Amino acid sequence: MxxxxxxxxxxxxxxxxxxxxxxxxxxxxxxxxxxxxxxxxxxxxxxxxxxxxxxxxxxxxxxxxxxxxxxxxxxxxxxxxxxxxxxxxxxxxxxxxxxxxxxxxxxxxxxxxxPAIVDRGEVVVAIGTGGSSPVVARRVREKIEALLPARIGELAEFIGGFRKSIHARLPEFQLRRRFWERVIDGPIGALVLAGRKTEAEAALDRISDATAFARADKPEGSVALVGAGPGDPDLLTIKALRALQDADLVLYDELVSPEILDRIRRDTARIAVGRRVGKPGIGQDAINRLMIEAVQSGQRVVRLKGGDPFVFGRGGEEVEALRAAGIAYSIVPGITAAIGGAAAFEVPLTFRQEALRITFLTAHKAHDAETVDWSTLTDTKATVVVYMGMTAAPSVRAGLLAAGRSPETPVGVFARVTRPDAQAAIGTLGELPELIARIEGGPAILIIGDVVRHAGAISQNPKQITTQIISDLLEAAA
The missing domain is CATH 3.40.50.720 (NAD(P)-binding Rossmann-like Domain)
Structure with a gap:
């Protein structure tokens, strides 16, 4: 050196x-x-x-x-x-x-x-290569920036604000170090990193016996509600990856892709708890109990949900259960299927002078679709996105047509969005059931509105186009 x-x-x-x-x-x-x-x-x-x-x-x-x-x-x-x-x-x-x-x-x-510098306020990381390769130093910096929480500097500042008072209460160095390790690795540190500093201060103030807190053998558990996105593991947020690496237990939905599950630390326990059409799962009450019991035993739990936890993911119900039980939690948003599908197939959900608002619906059962007030969705300058709509497609079409939406309204069915086997079928509202028949299984979303006309040409049916290209090449070679 x-x-x-x-x-x-x-x-x-x-x-x-x-x-x-x-x-x-x-x-x-x-x-x-x-x-x-x-x-x-x-x-x-x-x-x-x-x-x-x-x-x-x-x-x-x-x-x-x-x-x-x-x-x-x-x-x-x-x-x-x-x-x-x-x-x-x-x-x-x-x-x-x-x-x-x-x-x-x-x-x-x-x-x-x-050096190349990672600046997180009170936390600064310097990376050097002895001047031999600044480009390598910058690449290392990029890796470290991806690993460090954005608020790690705020956590250091938070601890700095309490150092003197805790030093006075814990003069013994080893106990003091253990105290701060428990704070950083536990719910208080998680609160600071989630931007909830006031709650973290209140939690630290509630520690009446600092010595007992530092000596406690039982670790403190917490829950992270993590959005896994629509399937592509590269779309996971950095914060989601950190949560998966830190977890002792992951409760995951059926729709979470295997590639994303591969990002979980190898020794982490995993339990599938989600449901799909025809597969009821273990039920929301049972999921809530699993989370609470795991936290009470000191485990760090990730509730891994397809898409975003708060978009048809029952994240709100789970947060209420955690609040009622006094469980520390954080929320890590994910890319919801509508946004992932729109990007993958180049469908702008809004478009100037053409689509001015968006409505997200879920209609995974036909009778759910029949209860929707479709009259509120007839505005031609609105884009309608229907989640889990393959089974309900006939009811979706009937409801919109009965409410006055034109049968010529552009519609796209986008299946397994952002995954390697993604597939799309594009046509009109009147053709919706036929479009569903062209899709080889879900999960799929429906995008309804004039914006579908802007879908990228090659992404309208990538499998069919690829097959056609290969066929053309073989014919030319012959």
């Missing part, structure tokens, strides 16, 4: 920045945004501070003098970017004065280098 990672206190004094062009502008933006007071020697005469917030720009002072003879008293570091020969000369001067210096892309004349 040639370069020791250190953190420079930018409040200790100003930084001298020397150079020109976009290289200077880039370093100026990075240093100013970090809160540095800058004394800038712009060799090219460009003093543009456009794009910097006023409070950030206030810390930038341009100097007209020669940087090689400028007074460096009180300076804490020197940075050269696009400075040419002046950078080399400035490096010699800085080293003679014992000042840290960085000459961009010049290891020989630098006593420190800039």
């Amino acid at each position: 040639r370069f020791l990672p250190v953190f420079l206190d930018l409040k200790a004094g100003p930084v001298v920045l020397i150079g020109s062009g976009e290289l200077l502008r880039a370093k100026l933006r990075v240093l100013a945004a970090a809160g540095a007071r800058l004394r800038v020697h712009a060799i090219d005469g460009n003093r543009d501070l456009a794009g910097l917030a006023d409070d950030v720009a206030a810390g930038v002072v341009f100097s007209d003098g020669d940087p090689l003879t400028a007074d460096l008293a009180g300076i804490i570091a020197i940075v050269c970017a696009g400075a040419g020969d002046i950078g080399v000369a400035m490096s010699a001067r800085a080293k003679s004065l014992g000042l840290p210096v960085n000459v961009m892309d010049d290891l020989e004349h630098s006593s420190f280098i800039f």
Whole structure:
């Protein structure tokens, strides 16, 4: 390790920045945004501070003098970017004065280098490759950014606000460390990471015996209601992936794809609890009991639901049950099937001057469809999305036609959206049952409205088009 990672206190004094062009502008933006007071020697005469917030720009002072003879008293570091020969000369001067210096892309004349940075407020991660490959450092940074919760800095700040009071209550270092480990890994930390800081503060304040809390053997459980999206594992959110990796138990719906289940940690227990048409599942009350009992035994539970938990996913019912039981929980939204299907088949659910609103319906049984007030869905400038509508398709068509919707209204049936075997059939409302017959099984959504006309041509029936292309190639080869 040639370069020791250190953190420079930018409040200790100003930084001298020397150079020109976009290289200077880039370093100026990075240093100013970090809160540095800058004394800038712009060799090219460009003093543009456009794009910097006023409070950030206030810390930038341009100097007209020669940087090689400028007074460096009180300076804490020197940075050269696009400075040419002046950078080399400035490096010699800085080293003679014992000042840290960085000459961009010049290891020989630098006593420190800039790492790739992950900035989460109070939590900062620096990644370096000894200057040998900044691109590799950036790639590592991208991986770390994907792993770190967005509010990890807020969690550090939260803990900092309580450190003195907990130190006074727990003078023993080992107990204090165990206390904070339980806070970070338990429901209080989860509340902060979910943006519920006030609730986290109240929970921490309720710990009357800090010693007993730190010494408790029984871990604290929690529930994460996680949206698995429509099927493609690459559409899982980073937060959802973290929850799956942290879980002790995953209760998953029938519609969650095997590829997404593969993202669960290998030693995590899994229970299928969902239902589909003809498969009733274990029932909502039983699911609620499983979650509560698992949490009470100290387990971290993920309730993994297809699409989004709050779009026809009974997430609201489960939250109410968890609240009533006093269980800590968090909610991780997922991409609902309507959004996933619209993107996969290039159907804009809204379109200027053409589709101004969207209605989501669920009609997984025919008698459910028959109870819908279809008269509210006759607006031609509205898009209607029907979830679980394959069985109810005849009733959907009958209801809309009876209410006055034109039989020529464009309709798309989109099955297994975002999955490799996704399939679509596009036609009109009058043809809806026939369109359903062309689909080789669900789950599927129906999109009804003029926006369906904008569906991508190749995505209207990818399997049929692929077969046609192969047939054409074989015919040409013959």
